[in-house]
Amino acid sequence: QVQLQESGPGLVKPSETLSLTCRVSGASVSRGNYYWSWIRQPPGKRPEWIGYVFYTGSTNYNPSLESRVSISADKSKNQFSLRLSSVTAADTAVYYCARDALDGIDFWGQGTLVTVSS
Amino acid sequence: DIQMTQSPSTLSASVGDRVTITCRASQNINIWLAWYQQKPGKAPNLLIYKASTLESGVPSRFSGSGSGAEFTLTISSLQPDDFATYYCQQYNTYSRTFGQGTKVEIK
Numbered sequence: 001q002v003q004l005q006e007s008g009p010g011l012v013k014p015s016e017t018l019s020l021t022c023r024v025s026g027a028s029v030s031r032g033n034y035y036w037s038w039i040r041q042p043p044g045k046r047p048e049w050i051g052y053v054f055y056t057g058s059t060n061y062n063p064s065l066e067s068r069v070s071i072s073a074d075k076s077k078n079q080f081s082l083r084l085s086s087v088t089a090a091d092t093a094v095y096y097c098a099r100d101a102l103d104g105i106d107f108w109g110q111g112t113l114v115t116v117s118s
Numbered sequence: 119d120i121q122m123t124q125s126p127s128t129l130s131a132s133v134g135d136r137v138t139i140t141c142r143a144s145q146n147i148n149i150w151l152a153w154y155q156q157k158p159g160k161a162p163n164l165l166i167y168k169a170s171t172l173e174s175g176v177p178s179r180f181s182g183s184g185s186g187a188e189f190t191l192t193i194s195s196l197q198p199d200d201f202a203t204y205y206c207q208q209y210n211t212y213s214r215t216f217g218q219g220t221k222v223e224i225k
Contacts, residue, residue, distance in 0.1 A: 037214075046205060047162060049214040060212045063119065096161055100214070104152040104167035105207070111161055 002026040004097050004109035012091075012116050018084040022097030022109060023077075030055050030075040035100035038071060038082045040093040041111075048093075052100055053080055087116045120144055120208050124217035130225040137193040139220045141206035146186050150210040153182055153191045156219075157202045165204075166191065196222070 008020035022036070029036050035052035042048075051061035053071045061069050065084070073080040084091060094111040121144040131137050141151065149169040154162035164173045166182040169189055179194045193200055201224055206217040 046216045046218050047207075048216070062213060098161075100209075102209070103171075104164045104173065104209075105154075105162070105214075106164050106173070108161035108163075 002099060002107040004099065004107060006095060006097050006109045006112040008112065008114070010113060010115060012087055012114060013118050014088055014116055015086055018082070018087050018091065018095075018114055018116075020082045020095055020097070020112065020114070021079055022081070023079045024099075025078070027099065027107075028055075028075075029053075029073045029078055029080055033102055035060075035102065036071075036073060036080045037098045037100045037105065039096045039098055039105070039108075040091075041096070042090075042093040047096075050082065050084075050095075089116050092116045119213070120147060120210060120215055122206055122208055122215050122217040124204075124206055124220050126220060127218065128221045128223060130223045131196050132225045133196055133198060135196045135225075137196050137200075137222060139191045139204055139206075139222075141184075141189045141191070141217050143187045143189075143208055143210075147208045147210035149185050150208060151182075151184070151189050152207045152209065153180075154205045154207065155200075155202045156205065162205060193222075 003025045037052040038050040068085045070083045096111045097109045098105045099107040151169045153166040156162040170182045203219045203221045
């Protein structure tokens with residue numbers, strides 16, 4: 001069974017960089033036709049796709065966030081990471097890591113709430 | 119950017135009712151649409167992909183249809199476990215976008 005687990009600070013100050021890591025078990029981030037993804041959901045709102053990293057290392061990002069976001073994979077640790085710079089209160093959300101199977105997002109982490117506040 | 123619009127935003131129904139949710143895309147997305155169910159405090163759960171293919175383990179009372187820019191999710195006989203929020207999501211391009219959600223409430 002594929003499992004994903006997010007980790008990282010739950011509180012980030014405005015203008016700083018949000019960093020999260022997703023540990024994957026039951027699957028490999030270095031094999032297979034999957035997009036290892038980050039998705040966020042502000043309280044009471046729809047999910048918002050942030051971007052993904054492919055097993056080849058190639059990435060794609062939401063155009064609205066592209067100037068501030070970076071996603072990378074660490075094959076030796078079987079995990080992938082998100083960095084979002086220059087955060088504001090609008091970046092407060094539950095952040096999910098997930099496996100995008102190219103036909104739907106079939107496995108999700110439990111989510112981690114990140115609050116941007118001084 | 120492809121925009122996804124769901125209707126209605128909220129739906130009140132009773133156990134046993136047939137329920138239909140509509141999702142419209144701002145442009146042709148062929149059949150590249152998925153549906154998810156989300157309960158409070160939980161991650162979304164994949165129900166349907168390729169507009170009409172049921173994900174493994176999902177009850178057969180859920181079905182999806184449509185192509186191009188208009189899609190529907192139908193629950194044939196609403197069960198107590200089905201009261202939740204439902205989202206559509208397009209994956210026609212390299213990016214992904216979600217609808218605003220439809221909350222199915224107890225009538």
